[in-house]
Amino acid sequence: MKAILILADKEIRDGLRNRWVLGTILSFAGLALSLAFLGSAPVGSTRAGELAVAVAGLSSLTVYLMPLIALMLAFDALVGEFERGTMLLLLSYPVTRWQVVLGKFLGHIAILAVAVLVGYGSAGLLLAWSGGWDVEGAGSYLAMMASSVLLGGVFLALGYLVSVLARERSAAAGWALGLWLFAVVLYDLALLGLLVAGGDALGAGQFVALLLASPTDAYRILNLIGDRAVAAVAGLAGAAARAGIGGLAPVAAMLGWLLVPLLLTLVILQRRDL
């Protein structure tokens, strides 16, 4: 456990040193603040609280930004150390391979959590302070923050998988970018195409299953449909009611997308003949 903490601590220090932490916090805060104050103007007099509006706006941007940031943190994590020769050195220390992966994960997710906490948290506090406070909205805002960190965790794990499979850093970068494009754009486009082309052939249950199969859509469901006030803003309340999705299924789907790639990474690294 101590080795994991030392490794996590190093990742956090690296993040602080090369301005990753600062950059991520600033981009999250900038995003949240501009959405909160510019975005609320046209809504004007809806019944929904300002926090709920912010959740709808923020989560639909986080779904693009967070996977990108997480993949950029993770794609280099293993292949980069192998390429620089520091992985061999690290493994000659009293450190196991799974400790290396878990230490990096812990450090990276801490960076993302702090960025979300500071970036989104500050905007949330400002919103609440300026009069948009309501209990339900605060709840969904906090849930959005937590699920954003979870989304980051998913793409960290996927990034490590790319990093352990790639032979070179440049290849890992390419794969990570492709993965991002597929997960946040292409998958949904394909799903949309399927809906348009297939029409009624696709049952509601199958559609929901296909949505849950993607971690980004699971995140969207969690934040846009999971909460009634937010769903009203997003205009998805009806869809949610029809599909009958609770909050548990998307969380389980995202946890699966975090644990499976992480375990695969551990197994592949463990079996690699150095």
Next chain:
Amino acid sequence: MSDSEAVALEGVSKRYGAAEVVREVDLRLGAGESLALLGHNGAGKTTLIKVMLGLTRPSAGDVRICGRRPWERGFSALRARIGYLPENVVFHDTMTGRELLTFYARLKGRSVAVVPELLERVGLGAAMDRRVRAYSKGMRQRLGLAQALLGEPVLLLLDEPTTGLDPVLKRQFYELVAERQRQGTSVLLSSHALSEVEARTDRIAIMRRGRLVACGTLVELRRAAGCPTRIRVRAAPSAVEELMTTAAGVGEARLVAPGSVEFACRNGTKMDLLRRVSALGELVEDIEIVPPSLEDIYDRFSEEAAPQ
């Protein structure tokens, strides 16, 4: 196999897929002893070091490091007492030397209080708070050595530690290693040139295509190599004929220039030849004796064409 031996390899082979990188290597390194592992690139040196560290498991054979097998439970604790410097390691260059060494010290379970002192000892005292990015090649290599020296190691494994260093830096590097050895640490270092490690280690082992082809002191290797000592004799051009017949049967003679003959003398024939040549008296103008160079000896063992 006693526990006091730092390294004991018996019949170690390692294959990656179809390629057999290390073949049936037997090698021992006693406590406090130093050994240079020589060979061309791809001879299997790095793989052998990885086997010793337990980073990869041998396909066959037995490995004991300080009496323990690297793949058995409990070896992890021993890792804190092994110093390793990988070949061509590139440290995170945004960290300072002090930060980097602090990280490694904590990972080895050592007090971070030793860090400044250790950096001072390898001559990085003034540069410890500068980023590694600004370090020269020699400074980086000394930082790598400092990392390996953490926690009073019982065994140092240095993979081509002086490649790319200029002669002065090389000497400084070996002095630091020798200092550690005097304190009882066993040292194994690899290199691809015999001239680099001459007189730096107690013994020398030479690998060729995964096999250990020679192991011993420099004197022993010199003898085993059987490389000829070359004797160049300059005489009056008219005396060359006589010179050749005098030395017949002792060494191979070759006319290298008008009036200049080179004899290649193998084991023990040198004095005989010299006696015969000097018996020619004033016909001989000059005698030059060229013992086999370190390169000759090394090539003898490491060249593909050389006899087993």
